Amino acid sequence: MNRIIMLMALLLVKATLLMAVTSEEAVRKFVNTxxxxxxxxxxxxVNLADGDTLGQHNTSMPLLPASIMKAVTTATLLEKASADYRYHTPIYIDGPLDMGILRGNLIVEGACDPSVNSAVEPFGQDIIEEITDALRLAGITKIEGNVLIDETAYGGTPRPASWHPSDFKEAYGTGIHTFNFENNANGRKSVENPSRVFMSRLKRALSAEMITIDGKDLGEGKRTLLFDHVSPPVDEIMRSCMMRSDNMFAEAMLRTYGKLEGKDGSTETAATRELAYWTDRDMPMEGVEIIDGSGLSRSNRVTADFMTGMLGVMGDNATYASFFPLAGQEGTLKSFLAETPLDSYIAMKTGSMKGVQCYAGYKVDENYMPTHSVVIIMNDITGSRSKAKKAAETMLLEIFCNESNIKENE
Structure with a gap:
């Protein structure tokens, strides 16, 4: 009984302290601790309803964002394409059929779809099963030519030039190609040539179906559509990207945005166009540098002003808000603010790399609609990361518990 009374007393003291701390004091305390x-x-x-700033510090300083760049990438593509936008990877034949023999090639035209035979959600149709089924349905038992993969639709290189080579061998540092397959990874390691893996899988599947490939060099003829491989809706790809912090998905979405803007689909031109888009939306862009879509580049720079402005623009988009992991419940935020009054009431994208810990997203209401934008950027961490995270949790609890108490007393 005494322990219960003591616990209740401690909770009462804590609640009293939370009420006593203003938002400005909570921010100062966070910065100092x-x-x-x-x-x-x-x-x-910022309170999204009235635009009032609850707390701020160093908001115009360009800092390294890490993976909160994904929040910018998904917002930009969502503004350009609808939530039900889908990638289309057409499969062609380019020759006549003669007694079950295709006198030509089978051609796969890449479309930068990051979800082709993905090992993680969202799961779409198996493109290899689709090809074997389509060939069997067409009565094709032999391909006299080759299986060709056309990767000309998107320009540029698989990785931004500023990515560090030490990341290349890891799955998180894999390249994004015009044709992607099985996440361009094998377990935790990157795959440099996903087309080669696809070809190996496809030839094995065709052999099992008694469909042979002669491999003759027949050149290319007029293409006829065999079928169209269609991805899951892009909002499902976005949600998976944000929940799991998938670099490959994010890079594909940035390049897709560039292509939809009429550019060549390279990372460089897409990043330049994304920067121009938010400039045109009158965001505070001084010091902002957009280099990639995932935040893996250490050349990216954002300010709290910019991130807040972007989150404000997107704040009434319920689909966009649903991409962010809920504190204490989901994804990269599962342990953050768990079993506190803000459990399930904070939805944020995290960003972390050596010396960096960032958060960007929203405080949400009971219907998971954003009420406040929240941006916390921490660079040059040389001490305890857990200490920095705990300080961020304390600040948010002090700010939002205090604000709730004030509103209840108004």
Missing amino acids: CGIRPESVAVMI
Whole structure:
């Protein structure tokens, strides 16, 4: 009984302290206790209903965003394409059929779809099964030519030039190609040539169906559509990307945005166009540098002002808000604020790399609609990352518990 009374007393003291701390004081306390130099920290928390800033620090300082760049990438593509946009990877034949023999090639035209035979959600149709079924349905038992993969639709290189070579062998640092297959990875390791893996899988499947490939060099003829491989809706790809922080998905979406804008689909031109888009939307762009879609590049720079402005623009989009992991419940935020009054009421994308810990997203209501934008950027972490995270949790609890108490007393 005494232990229960003591626990209740401690909770009452904590609640009293939370009520006593203003939002500005909570931010100052966070900056002073997170263990990072103040100039390497930025905070901005805004009430979306009236535009009032609850707390702010260093909001115009360009800092390294890490994976909160994915929140920018998904927002930009969602603004350009509808939530039910789908990637289309057409499969062609380019010769006549003669007694079950295709006197030509089978051609797969890449479309930068990151979800082809993905090992993670969203799961679409198996493109290899689709090809074997389509050939069998067409009565084709032999391909006299070759299986060709056309990767000319998108320009540029698979990785941005600023990515560090030490990341290349890891799955998180895999390249994004015009034709992608099985996440361009094998377990935790990257696959440099996903087309080769696809070809090996396809030849094995065709052999099992008694469909042979002669491999003759017949050149290319007029293409006839055999079928169209269609991805899951892009909002499902976006949600998976944000929940799991998938670099490959994010890079594909950035390049897709560039292509939809009439550019060549390279990372470089897409990033330039994305920067121009948010400039045209009157966002505060001073010091902002967009280099890639995932945040893996250490050349990206954002400000809390920019991230807050972008989140404000997207704040009434329920689909976009649903991409963010809920604190204490989902994805990269599962342990953050767990079993606190803000469990399930904070939805944010995290970003972390050596010396960097960032958060960007929303405070949400009971219907999971955003009420506040939240941006916390921490760079140059040399001490305890867990200490910095705990300080961020405390700040949010102090700000939002205090605001709730104030509103209840108004």
